[in-house]
Amino acid sequence: EPEVTQTPSHQVTQMGQEVILRCVPISNHLYFYWYRQILGQKVEFLVSFYNNEISEKSEIFDDQFSVERPDGSNFTLKIRSTKLEDSAMYFCASSPTGGSSYEQYFGPGTRLTVT
């Protein structure tokens, strides 16, 4: 069964550093998403991406964040200057075109620790 994959599984970085989180969505999906979950809290939507541009973003997704689909398979989330409060699990998801956008397939996540 096709799966969303994410790398790395765990990233430790110092405050102020840039990080790039990588995702490989399911191959025939065209909608991509990033979410985050701070430990013990809800899963929060960050951004959705379609046709090489951002479709929707939340208030969390400020100028420190950016997304990119650099090639036909990868989907990345960049945080330019990490803060302590960016420590969280970051989940990538993808959705099949033509289906309900509420049917999303999530990756295993990247645990980001900012020290």
Place this chain on the structure above:
Amino acid sequence: LAKTTQPISMDSYEGQEVNITCSHNNIATNDYITWYQQFPSQGPRFIIQGYKTKVTNEVASLFIPADRKSSTLSLPRVSLSDTAVYYCLVGDGSGGGADGLTFGKGTHLIIQP
């Protein structure tokens, strides 16, 4: 996005059927009901989606009464591995696929031996 209410936690035992009910009094005509499951330190997993009456797949059943103001996720013969958080989401998903999902706190289901 319709507001949903579900129990914060539930306990059951292996082999039992578990029913988790979600209230969504303000559900709109075009809204679907979708359930996700999340294990600790893993991403949410799509379980089932329905609009009305009953939907069944290999994992669960979803019962939706005629007024659609609530729905019940039914897990048959649960095992310890069904211990997870279960989320009920309601919305029409008509944003052309771009809709970000809004997760609540979900129901923490604990299965005991």
